[in-house]
Amino acid sequence: MGGATEIVLGIDSGGSKTIGCAVTRDGTVIGTGFGGGTNLYFVPEDEAIFAIQQASRQALAEVDGEVAAVYLSAPGLTFDVAELALEGTFRYRNLVVEGDAPAAFRGALPQGDGVVVLTGTGSFAYGEWRGRTATVGGWGSLLGDEGSGYWIAVEGLKAVVRASDGLGPPTALTRLFRKTLLYGMERELVGLVYRKGLSRERIASLATVVSDAADEGDAVAREIFRNAAGELVKQAAAVISRLGVGRDDEVSVAVTGGVSAAGSPLLDPFVDALNLAAPNVVLVPARFPPFVGAVLRACEVAALPVDESFIERVAGQIDAAQTVPSSPQLKRRSAL
Amino acid sequence: MGGATEIVLGIDSGGSKTIGCAVTRDGTVIGTGFGGGTNLYFVPEDEAIFAIQQASRQALAEVDGEVAAVYLSAPGLTFDVAELALEGTFRYRNLVVEGDAPAAFRGALPQGDGVVVLTGTGSFAYGEWRGRTATVGGWGSLLGDEGSGYWIAVEGLKAVVRASDGLGPPTALTRLFRKTLLYGMERELVGLVYRKGLSRERIASLATVVSDAADEGDAVAREIFRNAAGELVKQAAAVISRLGVGRDDEVSVAVTGGVSAAGSPLLDPFVDALNLAAPNVVLVPARFPPFVGAVLRACEVAALPVDESFIERVAGQIDAAQTVPSSPQLKRRSAL
Known part of the structure; x- marks a missing residue:
C-alpha cells in the first residue's frame, strides 16, 4: 500500500x-x-x-x-x-x-459542539462548547454507570430477586433470565453470580434480556429503560450546565454505544426527559x-x-x- | 477440662x-x-x-x-x-x-417466634412463626443486600460522586471519604476502587464513614441511613407476610449485625417505618x-x-x- x-x-x-x-x-x-x-x-x-x-x-x-x-x-x-x-x-x-470520551464525541458529532451520551458496558456524557469541555459519569460499575448496559442488566436481575421475595411485581424477566442463565430457582442466582463470578462484560451483555422483556411489553423492563433514560438525561443536562451554554443557544445531543440500539424503549423516554430538562436541546443521530x-x-x-x-x-x-x-x-x- | x-x-x-x-x-x-x-x-x-x-x-x-x-x-x-x-x-x-439466618435468629430471639433483621456486610430478614420459617433478602452485594454495611458504603461513595458531578447536593462525605481513602480528587476514586480492587469486606467497613457523617448531622448521610432502614423494614414486613402471622398476633422484631450498632441514625427511622408497615410489630433488642x-x-x-x-x-x-x-x-x- x-x-x-x-x-x-x-x-x-x-x-x-x-x-x-x-x-x-x-x-x-x-x-x-x-x-x-x-x-x-x-x-x-x-x-x-x-x-x-x-x-x-x-x-x-x-x-x-x-x-x-x-x-x-x-x-x-x-x-x-x-x-x-x-x-x-x-x-x-x-x-x-x-x-x-473524545473519540465517542468526535464520531457522534464530527461537525463540532454539542453533547454525546454514551451507553455501552458503562456510561458517561461528554460535551464540547466553544473550546470548553465537560464530562459527567464514567465512574464504573460500583460508583456509577447509571443507564449503562451493566446498570440495566443489574436492575433487571434485582427486579427478578424482588419479585421472588414478594417485594416487587411479577415480571417477564423471571422467565427470560431463567432461560438465559439456565437456573431453576432464583436462589441459584447467588451461586451463579458470585461463585462463578460473572464478569462485568458478561453482566452488561444481559441488558439484551431486559430489552427483550421490554419488547414483550413487560412493565418492569420498560420502567428500567425509562429510569435508564432519566439517568442518562441527568448526565447530559449536567454537562450542558457545566459548559456554560446560553439559554438561546441550540445544543445537539447524540446517544451512542451498544445500548442505544435498544431503540424506542430507551430513546422515547430519553427524548421526553430531555425536552423537560432543557428546551434548547435537540436530539440528533450519532453520525459515526x-x-x-x-x-x-x-x-x-x-x-x-x-x-x-x-x-x-x-x-x-x-x-x-x-x-x-x-x-x-x-x-x-x-x-x- | x-x-x-x-x-x-x-x-x-x-x-x-x-x-x-x-x-x-x-x-x-x-x-x-x-x-x-x-x-x-x-x-x-x-x-x-x-x-x-x-x-x-x-x-x-x-x-x-x-x-x-x-x-x-x-x-x-x-x-x-x-x-x-x-x-x-x-x-x-x-x-x-x-x-x-437460623443462628442469627436464635441468638437475637432465643425465646422463639419472631423476626430477626441482620445488617452486617450483607443483609437479610428471617422469621419463625408456629413452625413456619421465611427468609427475604440475603442476595449478596450485586443482587441485593439493601440496607447492609456494603450497601450503605456504596450509597455513600455514590453520593460523593454525584456531588462531584453536580448531580447531588454537597455532603460531608466528600471530606470524610477523602480522609479515609487518601485521595485528592474524586476521579482518583476510580483507580482506587477498580484497579486496587477494594474487597466487599473493605467496602462494607466504609459504612463507618457514612455513620460518622450522620453523627455530624450531614443530611445526605442521614438520608442514606433512612433509606437503609426503609429497605430493612421492607424485608421484615415481607417475612411477616410470608409467615402468615394473624392481624391480632404481636410479632417481635430484632435487629442484629455490626451495622445495627450505628444506633439512632439507623434505628430511629427503622422504628418509624416499622410502625407504619405493621402495627402489630414490636421492636425488641437482640438478646445475643x-x-x-x-x-x-x-x-x-x-x-x-x-x-x-x-x-x-x-x-x-x-x-x-x-x-x-x-x-x-x-x-x-x-x-x-
Missing part, C-alpha cells in the same frame, strides 16, 4: 471490545480489526495488550510501511501499556492515548460510532485535512465495519 | 469474620476464637478453612476431649469444606452446617449476637437442655467476648 505518512490508525476500546480502523489520507478505509476489552480496571494487562495488537494487526494487514499517527481511545489504559502493545507490532510516528471518531482524531494528530468530503468518503465505507459481534450491543430495532 | 459429651462449639461466620464459642453443659463459656470471613462466594477455600480452624482452635484451647456437637453458621459454605476444615483440628461427634445463637443451636444438636437459667448463665459471660475487632462493626452509640 501507499506511502507511510498517508495512513492513520484509530483504535477505540470500551468495556467489552476493541475496534481498530486504518484509513488513508483520502478517506479510504483499508482495514478494520477487532479484539476484546482493554480496560485495565477490569482485565489483566496481557489481555489488554493482546486485544490492541489483534485489532491493530487486522486493521493494518494490507499495510507494510510506517503509520503516520495512532489514536487510541481507551478508559483506564496508560500510555506505557499502549506503547508496549504497539512495540514490534508495526511502525508508527505518533501515538496519542486518551479516555473514551466511536471507532470512526478515533480515526478522525488520528487524522488531527497527523495534521491530515479532515473536511466534509473526507468524512463522506469514510461514511460510505463503514456500514459493513459496524456490524461487529459485541456483548452489550442490543438488537437493532426497525423503529430506529 | 470436663468430659467429652459436655462441650459444644458454635461457630458463626459472616462476610468479614468468624467467631467460635465453646460452652459446657452447664453454660460455662470455656473459650472464644476469631478468624476472617468464610463465604466461599467471596473468599478462596483455603482462607475459609484457615478461618474456621483458627476460630475453633482458639475456642477449644482448654479442651482435650471430644466435642459433642459443632454448629457452623455460614452463608455459601458447604458441609464438605467444613468437614475438611475440622478434620485433624479436633475430635467431634456431630456437625451441622447451615446458612447464617449470632455466635451465641450458633452455641444454642449446637446445644440442640447435642440434645443438651437449654433453659432460661442456661441462657442467663451464658449471658453473664459474653459481654467481653462480644467486643471483637470487626470491619463492619460501627461504633456503639450511647443513645442505644
